[in-house]
Amino acid sequence: MFIGHWAPALVAATDRRAPSLGVLFIGAQLLDWAFFLFLLLGAEHMRMVPGITAMNPMDLYDMPFTHSLLGAVVWSALFAVAVWLPNVNRRAALLGALVVSSHWLLDLAVHRPDLTIIGGPPKLGLGLWNMPAVEMPLEIGIIAAALLFYLAKTRARSPAKSSRSALAIAVLVLLLAAVQAINWFGPQATEVSPGTSWLAFVAYGTVTGAAFWLGSTRDAGSATRQAPGDYPLSD
Numbered sequence: 001m002f003i004g005h006w007a008p009a010l011v012a013a014t015d016r017r018a019p020s021l022g023v024l025f026i027g028a029q030l031l032d033w034a035f036f037l038f039l040l041l042g043a044e045h046m047r048m049v050p051g052i053t054a055m056n057p058m059d060l061y062d063m064p065f066t067h068s069l070l071g072a073v074v075w076s077a078l079f080a081v082a083v084w085l086p087n088v089n090r091r092a093a094l095l096g097a098l099v100v101s102s103h104w105l106l107d108l109a110v111h112r113p114d115l116t117i118i119g120g121p122p123k124l125g126l127g128l129w130n131m132p133a134v135e136m137p138l139e140i141g142i143i144a145a146a147l148l149f150y151l152a153k154t155r156a157r158s159p160a161k162s163s164r165s166a167l168a169i170a171v172l173v174l175l176l177a178a179v180q181a182i183n184w185f186g187p188q189a190t191e192v193s194p195g196t197s198w199l200a201f202v203a204y205g206t207v208t209g210a211a212f213w214l215g216s217t218r219d220a221g222s223a224t225r226q227a228p229g230d231y232p233l234s235d
């Protein structure tokens with residue numbers, strides 16, 4: 001799972017009290033941001049084993065802090081506090097925590113058994129990365145459905161912003177398609193290096209930047225289309 005992880009962020013962002021779309025995009029990949037940082041620092045480990053799954057060569061044999069269920073709960077709680085602090089908004093904190101935890105559940109569907117409950121065996125993973133005919137349409141399907149849901153449940157912040165919003169949508173879609181295409185069809189890494197982490201940071205950072213931009217052009221709720229001349233008093 002790669003771009004599919006951002007689907008829960010798009011859905012959560014349709015709530016009026018949710019954190020911004022960009023913040024939710026960070027939350028959706030927080031466990032991977034932390035993993036690639038820990039990989040760089042030597043606190044967690046992976047190696048490349050060609051053929052270990054049909055779709056990618058990652059042997060994620062050591063990631064107790066970021067991809068254990070306990071770790072996911074702790075990261076979700078930390079993220080919730082970070083989101084809650086600025087506005088003391090409990091709903092924003094809850095939505096943020098749910099988006100962070102969704103990462104572990106989506107990983108559970110696709111990873112080979114390399115996820116843990118508290119860092120040691122048993123190792124869990126349903127292994128959809130071995131079934132590209134299922135995983136690929138699933139990943140594209142959930143992100144496309146979430147994006148359509150987001151667009152249906154939000155609207156451009158002002159008429160002046162509607163063309164900027166349309167451009168931001170196009171940029172986000174192109175970036176999502178590009179990073180996923182490179183991930184699926186680009187050359188596969190044969191070894192882990194600092195570049196592995198930096199590449200991930202650039203990919204996640206670029207998409208997240210586009211999400212901050214899109215979020216700044218749209219408001220949650222109030223998606224009902226109004227006929228010209230229809231000015232509701234209570235909105």
Ligand SMILES: [Zn+2]
Nearest residue numbers: 031032103107
């Ligand atoms: Zn992950």
